Amino acid sequence: MEYFDTFVSILGSAIRLSIPLLFTALAGLFSERAGIFDIGLEGKMLASAFAAACVAYWTGNAWAGLGAGILISIIFSLLHGFASITNRGNQIVSGVALNFVAAGLTIVLGQAWFNQGGRTGQVPPEGRFSGIILPGADMMREVPIIGPLYANVISGNNILTYIAFLMVPISWWVLYRTRFGLRLRAVGENPGAVDTAGVSVVWLRYRALIVTGFLAGFAGTYLSIAQSAAFINNMSAGKGYIALAALIFAKWKPVPVMFACLLFGFLDAFANFMQGKSMPLIGEVPVQIFQALPYILTCVLLAGFIGVARPPKAGGVAYTKER
Amino acid sequence: MSTASVPLPGWISYGVIPLLNLILAFFFSGLVVWAIGENPFEALKFLIEGALGRGDAIGFTLFYATSFIFTGLSVAVAFHAGLFNIGSEGQAYVGGLGAALVxxxxxxxxxxxxxMPFAVIGAAIFGAAWAFIPAWLQAKRGSHIVITTIMFNFIGAALMVYLLVNVFIVPGKMAPETRTFLAGGQLPKLDWLMALFGLKLGPAPFNVSFIIALVMCYLVWLLIWRTKLGYEMRTLGISPTAAVYAGIPYVRTVIIAMLISGGLAGMMSLNxxxxxxxxLQxxxxxxxxxxxxxxxxxxRSHPVGIIFAAILFGILYQxxxxxxxxxxxITRDMIVVIQxxxxxxxxxxxxxLRPAMVRLYQTARGK
Known part of the structure; x- marks a missing residue:
């Protein structure tokens, strides 16, 4: 039973660690399927984490924090669109630039406003998203196997966690069952055809980026006012890139994105758990291996050794109407 | 007619437009400073004084600039071949292993x-090695180089932490770093060069790698504009299909370009x-x-432009x-915003700004 308890606790923390990845990877899904590469996911996550923490600190309202996080993330998305859609700039360069702006600005403003070395103030409990105990969690705890799973893994998470998992079928439905989704996928494969059909490529791509900003805003908010109670310097710590890796690992499809994020979250949780412990037969495994594993796996996948990861055809190329 | 296809003279494309873009960037940086409640002009004054006011300040500025010349050249070489190497960071990190081992x-x-010559080779080989797998994946398997180099930055960081914590650490010490190199493993400072201008270097670590960096600038210029390989790289960068049609070997050119790029990034560790x-820390x-x-x-991916840009960023950092x-x-991270x-x-x-410049140019010429 001891092993099972450990397993349940790792699973619980895997879910908590995979939520920001899930929001961000779904965010990236919309822009990349529309043909806009987004290296700037990391920056959006960081900027929205900062905005959410600030507003939640000032208002004491978690939902206001979420709103601010989403707003700032959409603004970053629109800047990316302005550079890469309207001005046909290089999408990678634009994403890299916005990541730096976010990384620098959050610290500069944080220091100027809070004077705590880049931290924001401690957000009061009512300004945070705290865990929700699902009905019957305490009663179920005694039931073997299912009980601990229900009580510790499914119940006790905050509302954003449930929203994240809800976003998976919603994203799928939007992408594959609506007119907007069909056109969005088309514009990522062949913008010329979409243009010929009389649909504005520019407006469609902007809308995709707004969705991206919207979802990435949840990710940042989750980091600063659900997982912790303040913004900390560079708190996204490369999660945006892991989410990008998860998106590629999932071959740009919503449901696989969820599994990829859970896998990477699990690796993260497992690495935390394994720190300083030794495994049977192998001995102590360096924690860095687990940290590097998501990236290694993604490279192996990209190399075409586990199926083929085929990105949207028109990705990374600005659309120019014929002259 | 669209403005995109109108040719502009070089001094506008390579002079006026980049300068205006730079001014815009600094204008918005000034806005940030102003929003915090400080005077942007005073901030600029402190910044320039701090970077160029004293001998040791100039030494630090040039020390930073040296690193940026290496990494700037690294990005530029890949860029000429149409490859966007975001992995210079990781290649420089692993390159440090080569320099340290030597x-x-x-x-x-x-x-x-x-x-020194062995260290240059060591750093370049290790940096190039870290660029090799992404290069090979791009050339042979079509994996996007941007993504793979990002991944390799993280893998490299994990690898280096592992090596420093578990292999190179000095027994009994807490800090994950190698032992201090003796004088035979250090690059001497360029105090004599500063003394020529009547400046005292003080504690600034401005060193011989600056000269190596300048030599590399010349070699990169030679490579890109005066060799067959450079011509092939530029052709590939402008039009991959035309390059392949002209018989330029795609796989070989991509891999060599990335190896050179990684090698240059690796040399940053010398500094x-x-x-x-x-x-090694x-x-x-x-x-x-x-x-x-x-x-x-x-x-603009030109060695001369890179030297100027590197010095500008050296000024910003110092x-x-x-x-x-x-x-x-204003925290030091303001430079990240400016960057x-x-x-x-x-x-x-x-x-x-191009369409506006085209219109201005056409009006000025009376068309």
Whole structure:
């Protein structure tokens, strides 16, 4: 039973660690399927984490924090669109630039406003998203196997966690069952055809980026006012890139994105758990291996050794109407 | 007719437009400073004084610029071949391993000028090796080089932390770093060069790698504009299909371009590891690889432009430290904001001003 308890606790923390990845990877899904590469996911996550923490600190309202996080993330998305859609700039360069702006600005403003070395103030409990105990969690705890799973893994998470998992079928439905989704996928494969059909490529791509900003805003908010109670310097710590890796690992499809994020979250949780412990037969495994594993796996996948990861055809190329 | 196809003279494309973009970037940086409640002009004054006011300040500025020249060249070489190498950061980090291994094994036996050429080769080989797999994946398997180099930055960081914590750490010490190199493994400072201008270097770690960097600038210029390989790389960068049609081997050119790029990034470690700290430390690259992106974009991927852009960023990095001391409200991370804005305006929005400039130019010429 001891092993099972450990397993349940790792699973619980895997879910908590995979939520920001899930929001961000779904965010990236919309822009990349529309043909806009987004290296700037990391920056959006960081900027929205900062905005959410600030507003939640000032208002004491978690939902206001979420709103601010989403707003700032959409603004970053629109800047990316302005550079890469309207001005046909290089999408990678634009994403890299916005990541730096976010990384620098959050610290500069944080220091100027809070004077705590880049931290924001401690957000009061009512300004945070705290865990929700699902009905019957305490009663179920005694039931073997299912009980601990229900009580510790499914119940006790905050509302954003449930929203994240809800976003998976919603994203799928939007992408594959609506007119907007069909056109969005088309514009990522062949913008010329979409243009010929009389649909504005520019407006469609902007809308995709707004969705991206919207979802990435949840990710940042989750980091600063659900997982912790303040913004900390560079708190996204490369999660945006892991989410990008998860998106590629999932071959740009919503449901696989969820599994990829859970896998990477699990690796993260497992690495935390394994720190300083030794495994049977192998001995102590360096924690860095687990940290590097998501990236290694993604490279192996990209190399075409586990199926083929085929990105949207028109990705990374600005659309120019014929002259 | 669309303005995109109108040719503009070189002095507008390579002079006026980049300068205007730079001014825009600094304008918005000034807005940020103003929003915090400080005077942007005063901040600029502190920044420039802090970077150029004293001999040791200039030494630090040039020390930073040296690193940025290497990483800027690294990004530029790949860029000429149409490859966007975001991995200079990781390549420089792993390159440090090469430099450190050479320094650690030779410093007991030979003076620095014997160690140096081996260290240059060591750093370049390790940096190039770290670029090899992404290059091979791009060339052979079509994996996007941007993604793979990002992944390799993280893998490299994990690898280096592992090596420093578990292999190179000095027994009994807490800090994850190698032992300090003896004089035979250090690159000497350029105090004599500063003395020529009547300046005292003081504690600034401005060292011989600056000269190596300038030599590399010349070699890169030679490579890109005066050799067959450089011609092939540029052709590939402008039009891959035309290059392949002309019989330029795609796989070979991509891999060689990335190896050179990685090697140049790796050499950045000479400056930081052998020139300044005299030991290999965790995170010694400290973002220089990413600054290389800004430097290369601003310098239009030309070695001369890269030297100027690298010095500008050297000023920002050194002056930024002084600025945060004078104005505690502005942290050193302000330079990251400026760096981001420079990349945004000089890189992503490079075409924004073009239509307006074309109209202005046409009106001025009376068309």
């Amino acid at each position: 320094a650690l094994s030779l410093d007991h036996y030979v003076p620095w000028y014997v160690t 930081a590891v052998m020139g300044a700290s005299a030991r 965790v995170e010694f690259v400290a973002g220089a690889g990413f600054v290389g992106i800004a430097v290369s974009l601003m310098g 002056g930024g430290a002084d600025l945060s001391f004078e104005m505690p409200n 981001g804005l420079v990349i945004f305006f000089a890189g992503a929005l490079e075409y924004m």
